[in-house]
Amino acid sequence: MIEGLGIPTVTVTMMPDLAQKFRLSRVVGVEFPFGHSFGTPHNDDLMLQVSRAAVQALSEAGEPGYRLDVVAEWPVPLEVAYKTWHPPKASPIVAQMLKRAQPQG
């Protein structure tokens, strides 16, 4: 939408497949948990690596559909990171879905 109004964009996302389905112009993929687009706190090397990829995308992309995936392993074990990005309390929509899934009676 922003792009359609005349401002070029680059999108850094944990879900590059989905971004491509929405036909975003320039996509940079990161295999990071939600809420952490650029890395872990104070990990300036990782933040700079992702940011450099975004700038590379802006330089290289010449047409829609460009995608660049960042090669970086999340520095927290998967079994921990898989759980800790979630909010401490279920969001309203999740709470509603869980309530509806409960057996009635």
Added chain:
Amino acid sequence: MAVDSYKFLPRSMRAMYESMVAVEEPPVWTALTKPVERCSIALMTSAGVFLKDSQEGFDEEREWREPTWGDPTYRVIPRAVRQEQIGCSHLHINHTDLLEDLDVVLPFRAFTTLEAEGRIGRLADEAYSFMGYQDRRLEEWRTVQGPELVTRLKEQAVDVLLLAPA
């Protein structure tokens, strides 16, 4: 190696996203008007951060009342922001790490480095924050916030917007 887009999602949601069909509309493309080394770049996150001392948080109360609704407004975060000024209202992610270091979602330090190296023209004075749980049609963003933000970006002589969905 390609990024696994669904690695951190609950297993039950993977199939739903994988089976989604791509939108039919043609892609939208705006070319850069100058080399990136001369561009002014602004950052934008959907992490729902705001300035505790001068801005309202995003409307969580209404979202609790209407779970399919998300606050469509946005906040301006100055480049010179200090960590202790940052609050977060986003009911769908854990806030712990971004409240420890805002740069996990708005990488001001990294882009200041890229500016100093001459890899970009400059990092814009303003970054932007919205709360990423939105009506999928993005009706208000299409008609109100999007055009308003683009006007603001042009007034600030911003050449590129970096979007970082949280």
